[in-house]
Amino acid sequence: MSEVILELQDLSTHFFTDYGEIPAVDRVSIKVHKGEVVGIVGESGCGKSVTSLSIMQLIPSPPGKIVGGEIRFKGENLALTTEKRMKKIRGNEISMIFQEPMTSLNPLFTIGNQMIEALRIHQKISKKEAKEQSINMLKRVGIPRAEQVIDEYPHQLSGGMRQRVMIAIAMSCEPEILIADEPTTALDVTIQAQILDLMRILNDEKETAILLITHDLGVVAEICERVVVMYSGQVVEEGTTREILKDPKHPYTQGLIKSLPKLHEKEQKLYSIPGTVPKPKMDRKGCRFASRCERAFDRCFQVDPELFLIEGERKSRCFLYDEKKGDGIDRAASSIRS
Amino acid sequence: MGTSKIKKHAEQQANPMNLEEIELEEQEAISPWKDTFKRLRKNRFAIIGFTIILFFILLGLLAPVLSSYTYEEQNLANRLHPPSEEYWLGADHIGRDIFTRIAYGARVSLQVGFFAVTGALVFGTLLGILAGYFGRWIDMLISRIFDILLAFPSILLAIAIVAILGPSLENALIAIAIVNIPIFGRLVRSKVISLREEEYIMAAKAQGMKSGRILFHHILPNSIAPIIVQATLSFGTAILEAAALGFLGLGVQPPTPEWGQMLADSRDFIQLAPWTLFAPGISIMLVVLGFNLIGDGLRDALDPKMKH
Numbered sequence: 001m002s003e004v005i006l007e008l009q010d011l012s013t014h015f016f017t018d019y020g021e022i023p024a025v026d027r028v029s030i031k032v033h034k035g036e037v038v039g040i041v042g043e044s045g046c047g048k049s050v051t052s053l054s055i056m057q058l059i060p061s062p063p064g065k066i067v068g069g070e071i072r073f074k075g076e077n078l079a080l081t082t083e084k085r086m087k088k089i090r091g092n093e094i095s096m097i098f099q100e101p102m103t104s105l106n107p108l109f110t111i112g113n114q115m116i117e118a119l120r121i122h123q124k125i126s127k128k129e130a131k132e133q134s135i136n137m138l139k140r141v142g143i144p145r146a147e148q149v150i151d152e153y154p155h156q157l158s159g160g161m162r163q164r165v166m167i168a169i170a171m172s173c174e175p176e177i178l179i180a181d182e183p184t185t186a187l188d189v190t191i192q193a194q195i196l197d198l199m200r201i202l203n204d205e206k207e208t209a210i211l212l213i214t215h216d217l218g219v220v221a222e223i224c225e226r227v228v229v230m231y232s233g234q235v236v237e238e239g240t241t242r243e244i245l246k247d248p249k250h251p252y253t254q255g256l257i258k259s260l261p262k263l264h265e266k267e268q269k270l271y272s273i274p275g276t277v278p279k280p281k282m283d284r285k286g287c288r289f290a291s292r293c294e295r296a297f298d299r300c301f302q303v304d305p306e307l308f309l310i311e312g313e314r315k316s317r318c319f320l321y322d323e324k325k326g327d328g329i330d331r332a333a334s335s336i337r338s
Numbered sequence: 339m340g341t342s343k344i345k346k347h348a349e350q351q352a353n354p355m356n357l358e359e360i361e362l363e364e365q366e367a368i369s370p371w372k373d374t375f376k377r378l379r380k381n382r383f384a385i386i387g388f389t390i391i392l393f394f395i396l397l398g399l400l401a402p403v404l405s406s407y408t409y410e411e412q413n414l415a416n417r418l419h420p421p422s423e424e425y426w427l428g429a430d431h432i433g434r435d436i437f438t439r440i441a442y443g444a445r446v447s448l449q450v451g452f453f454a455v456t457g458a459l460v461f462g463t464l465l466g467i468l469a470g471y472f473g474r475w476i477d478m479l480i481s482r483i484f485d486i487l488l489a490f491p492s493i494l495l496a497i498a499i500v501a502i503l504g505p506s507l508e509n510a511l512i513a514i515a516i517v518n519i520p521i522f523g524r525l526v527r528s529k530v531i532s533l534r535e536e537e538y539i540m541a542a543k544a545q546g547m548k549s550g551r552i553l554f555h556h557i558l559p560n561s562i563a564p565i566i567v568q569a570t571l572s573f574g575t576a577i578l579e580a581a582a583l584g585f586l587g588l589g590v591q592p593p594t595p596e597w598g599q600m601l602a603d604s605r606d607f608i609q610l611a612p613w614t615l616f617a618p619g620i621s622i623m624l625v626v627l628g629f630n631l632i633g634d635g636l637r638d639a640l641d642p643k644m645k646h
Contacts, residue, residue, distance in 0.1 A: 091545035103537040108559050118545045
């Protein structure tokens with residue numbers, strides 16, 4: 001496989017609140033190769049967004065803080081780099097788009113204003129050149145009448161068009177990696193498909209890696225090559241999209257996939273995983289999913305399972321896979337907690 | 339003839355891009371400021387406010403043209419002269435023309451209002467932005483200073499400041515500005531705190547924008563609406579405070595005419611010559627009313643949610 005451009009190693013981001021320390025992201029390790037589309041899936045509050053904000057070093061602090069691990073971007077550890085260096089990286093080498101296209105643009109300025117501003121942060125070009133580039137970018141993301149739209153205000157555009165503009169801004173400096181935090185959640189299904197298509201095209205053309213954060217397995221199936229499933233701040237399963245969707249290993253992933261409505265089956269009550277996600281807290285004993293797991297046994301409630309290697313890059317944080325390959329102990333889980 | 343329509347429809351269906359184009363065809367880019375101005379013009383009360391203020395501005399500017407007297411010219415023979423052709427609004431206790439003094443007094447009041455509000459606005463906004471955006475100890479420090487300033491009744495604080503600095507127009511102005519700083523500061527701080535959480539600020543950060551740029555290019559323009567409204571309303575209060583200081587003899591020093599001071603000078607003659615009180619009293623009231631009407635109008639016009 002091609003070179004790894006982004007590698008999270010044992011990344012831990014904790015929030016220090018009035019109710020104590022909360023490990024929102026707990027020893028997460030993720031690799032993204034050049035030009036690859038990796039999905040992070042999980043329900044609300046599982047630490048997906050905090051992971052992405054940690055990469056950008058945009059965790060609101062206080063209360064949040066990266067307490068351990070490395071974020072290696074092309075060999076450089078972002079967790080230790082200066083804010084000045086980060087400002088050069090953000091938007092230039094790593095870009096990010098957000099969930100809410102309706103509020104991601106400043107309502108007071110025209111689209112052009114905001115695009116030109118973003119371009120001129122990282123490139124020494126004149127306003128005129130920036131404007132030309134912006135128009136080209138708008139055309140590339142499929143906005144009709146780009147020459148007029150550039151002088152319009154955000155409120156004059158629909159949600160889908162605004163998300164296109166956001167993507168245009170994010171891609172304008174040709175970043176190595178695009179972090180997309182639920183880019184299609186706020187859009188309706190047809191627009192969703194268009195935005196995903198657009199992201200795939202840009203991914204093909206420029207070899208931009210994409211880290212796609214979503215709770216929608218449909219989106220994952222559509223665009224991702226590899227998937228990381230997160231639960232309560234931890235990675236619980238990792239594999240290729242095909243493997244995860246066809247043959248989920250972790251009981252949580254199995255539950256997720258079982259709870260999807262299926263086209264060919266008669267309308268029935270959908271399956272749901274009993275219980276709710278436990279709030280992440282320090283010093284939790286045992287598997288985080290144990291209380292909701294149908295296949296939990298005693299050990300699950302006492303010992304924190306590691307991320308067991310099943311084969312190749314396939315990993316699952318479940319004791320069911322412990323005995324099968326005893327040697328494949330993931331160092332992520334064994335190193336920190338003593 | 340029907341087929342072409344169907345064909346066109348089918349084309350649109352096949353290319354959803356086209357649909358968006360059609361939807362947006364009619365719109366043209368309207369800047370938020372133009373929009374505000376348009377709505378403001380429709381507000382009758384705001385227009386009345388503007389008219390009142392314009393009247394007093396012209397009165398102040400044209401004072402030497404409108405009156406044949408000077409503001410310090412005394413004519414002791416005409417002491418407490420009632421309003422007449424000679425003295426439009428009457429004469430005061432030492433025979434000065436009240437109309438002339440009101441006109442020149444408008445200059446003083448509007449100046450005090452303008453400079454005091456500008457000063458309070460600039461410093462208050464800066465402090466508010468710093469407190470709101472950077473938070474932590476900076477916020478702690480600035481907010482506590484605001485709390486202390488707000489703990490005093492404003493006029494008492496102004497009196498104290500003038501007492502320290504000495505009574506004069508400039509010092510009254512400085513005192514009023516200081517009294518108004520926390521009002522702007524707290525307003526801006528709260529606005530900045532809510533804007534800081536907006537997604538477009540996060541997006542700006544994610545683009546690698548520097549704090550200064552985010553603050554002055556994205557947060558400040560978005561908090562300008564309440565600042566403008568507050569500035570207009572504060573204009574009225576500042577003039578009122580200046581009049582109060584003048585009434586107490588702590589503002590402009592004689593012989594420069596000032597409405598508050600004119601009230602103070604005439605209050606002994608309230609029974610004998612009430613017109614000496616009417617003119618300055620009504621002037622103060624009208625100017626403050628004018629600014630309040632404009633302020634209310636602006637508030638409605640600047641809030642896009644109030645649109646019909």
